[in-house]
Amino acid sequence: MQSAPDSIRDIFYNHTGNLIHKWDHYFDIYEKYFSKYRGQKINILEIGISHGGSLQLWKKYFGTHVHIYAIDINPDCKKLQEENTTIFIGSQSDKDFLGNVVSQLPELDFVIDDGGHTMEQQLVSFEMLYMKVKEGGLYFVEDTHTSYWDEFHGGLRNPGSFIEKSKDLVDSIYDHHVVDKSKIRIDEITRHINCISFYDSIVVFEKQLRKQPFHKQIGRKTITPYVPVELKKKTILDSIKGIFKKEEAHPFSLNDGGIEEIK
Structure with a gap:
């Protein structure tokens, strides 16, 4: 041997x-x-x-x-x-x-x-x-x-x-x-x-030349996906930020004592 x-x-x-x-x-x-x-x-x-x-x-x-x-x-x-x-x-x-x-x-x-x-x-x-x-x-x-x-x-x-x-x-x-x-x-x-x-x-x-990565899902869904609390908080915060961003993008003006969004 x-x-x-x-x-x-x-x-x-x-x-x-x-x-x-x-x-x-x-x-x-x-x-x-x-x-x-x-x-x-x-x-x-x-x-x-x-x-x-x-x-x-x-x-x-x-x-x-x-x-x-x-x-x-x-x-x-x-x-x-x-x-x-x-x-x-x-x-x-x-x-x-x-x-x-x-x-x-x-x-x-x-x-x-x-x-x-x-x-x-x-x-x-x-x-x-x-x-x-x-x-x-x-x-x-x-x-x-x-x-x-x-x-x-x-x-x-x-x-x-x-x-x-x-x-x-x-x-x-x-x-x-x-x-x-x-x-x-x-x-x-x-x-x-x-x-x-x-x-x-x-x-x-x-x-090594890296290949373009990809991912896929295979099989049927059987349960409701669980979203961690931390991600939920971030999602809510992002939604609030998104509202303010929309307001900044579409300013308001006074019209006859009321408020009307400018289209």
């Missing part, structure tokens, strides 16, 4: 190669999303490779059919390029550089942003690279705790932080329920966000 392959946590703790730096709880998140890719022919992009240990980790975990594309600002990282590895040297906040990278990339199964972790770097990379992920793929942003750190241009509830921008994108998933659509973002990227998952220091986007 063939034994189960080592988990990514086991591979990490038994690693003796180049330096890798990871929070331990990340491995549970990785296993949840990445296990289905093991042994498959896949293309991934990692931003931020440092000493190259993570490149070795992914190869051990995913197998010989993975091709790793990587970005790092340190020119010395180019020497880490080897078979089934392509390394681009440049800044992840440089749109021109990223545009050139995108032109050379195949469709990606997923992206892991483990780069510089500043707000500009994470936001620019997301905007430039998200649509390069294939349908059903994933976009990971790691170490998003920097959204709460001033030195990374974040801060608690800073509207310019990656976390706050990601929260805003949740509203876009509900775009068909929003009356005033000018208040939410609707574009090609948001139409391809099927799910956003928030973990401690990681945000995961599942890329």
Whole structure:
């Protein structure tokens, strides 16, 4: 009987190669999303490779059919390029550089942003690279705790932080329920966000074009629908407001001592 392959946590703790730096709880998140890719022919992009240990980790975990594309600002990282590895040297906040990278990339199964972790770097990379992920793929942003750190241009509830921008994108998933659509973002990227998952220091986007939702009722009615008291109160209040709105729309004038509605 063939034994189960080592988990990514086991591979990490038994690693003796180049330096890798990871929070331990990340491995549970990785296993949840990445296990289905093991042994498959896949293309991934990692931003931020440092000493190259993570490149070795992914190869051990995913197998010989993975091709790793990587970005790092340190020119010395180019020497880490080897078979089934392509390394681009440049800044992840440089749109021109990223545009050139995108032109050379195949469709990606997923992206892991483990780069510089500043707000500009994470936001620019997301905007430039998200649509390069294939349908059903994933976009990971790691170490998003920097959204709460001033030195990374974040801060608690800073509207310019990656976390706050990601929260805003949740509203876009509900775009068909929003009356005033000018208040939410609707574009090609948001139409391809099927799910956003928030973990401690990681945000995961599942890329999939959302279908137009619909609902229907099937079967016969058997009882009188129950309307909660809270909704009844709101309905009455709305009715009163509606009366005043009608009066504002149809003002009254005095006519021979009486009141007559102007038609």
